[in-house]
Each structure stands twice: as C-alpha cells, then as structure tokens.
Amino acid sequence: MFEHITASEIAGYAVGALLLSATISAPKIDSFISSSQRSSLGMCKRCGDLKLIACSKCKGSGLIKEGGPFNLIPIVGDNFDFGVKTKSPSSCANCRAKGHSSCPECSKSL
Ligand SMILES: [Zn+2]
Numbered sequence: 378m379f380e381h382i383t384a385s386e387i388a389g390y391a392v393g394a395l396l397l398s399a400t401i402s403a404p405k406i407d408s409f410i411s412s413s414q415r416s417s418l419g420m421c422k423r424c425g426d427l428k429l430i431a432c433s434k435c436k437g438s439g440l441i442k443e444g445g446p447f448n449l450i451p452i453v454g455d456n457f458d459f460g461v462k463t464k465s466p467s468s469c470a471n472c473r474a475k476g477h478s479s480c481p482e483c484s485k486s487l
C-alpha cells in the first residue's frame with residue numbers, strides 16, 4: 378500500500394512541513410522581539426512612536442483590490458467570473474486612501 382511512496386517523497390514532505398512551520402513561527406517571533414524591544418525603549422508598542430499605524434484593511438497601500446486579500450489565488454468555482462478581465466482598485470474607506478491611520482495608543486495618551 379505504501380510501496381509507491383519513495384524516500385525522496387518523504388524527504389519532500391519533511392522539508393515542506395519544516396518550511397511551513399518556519400513561515401508560521403517567524404512573524405510571531407519577530408513581533409514578540411520587536412514589541413519587547415519597543416517597550417524597553419519606552420516607545421509605543423503599537424506604532425514604535427511613529428504615531429501612525431499601517432491600515433490593516435489595505436495593508437498600507439490605500440487601495441482595496443476587489444476580491445479581498447486572497448485575490449492572488451484564482452478561485453475556480455460557482456463565483457468565478459469569466460466576464461471581468463480587470464478590476465480597478467478602489468480607494469480604502471478604512472483609512473480614506475491614506476494607507477495609514479493615527480495610532481490609537483498614542484492618540485488616547487495625549
Ligand atoms: Zn486602508
């Protein structure tokens with residue numbers, strides 16, 4: 378039953394799992410270190426004293442592309458629209474197309 382699985386395939390799975398776990402853990406470690414560094418320096422944990430935080434909705438671009446954050450992956454299904462070739466990105470309502478908003482942590486302390 379398992380004869381068709383070769384050693385290289387098993388190695389491929391192992392590397393894939395390793396890369397996946399590294400990808401998941403890396404941003405968490407990075408944010409943990411940076412937040413502790415910021416607090417030790419007396420900086421705002423949220424924005425690092427920039428007084429601005431990148432918009433979470435448009436990822437700082439100020440533009441919203443139709444289809445949401447997963448629009449890089451083509452979804453083939455009932456909702457797949459063959460008629461639409463290009464959708465022009467619309468300006469982000471969350472940050473009024475600025476790409477950032479003022480830090481709530483800093484603005485409340487003022
Ligand atoms: Zn935005």
Ligand SMILES: [Zn+2]
Pocket residue numbers: 421422423424425426427428429480481482483484
């Ligand atoms: Zn702040």
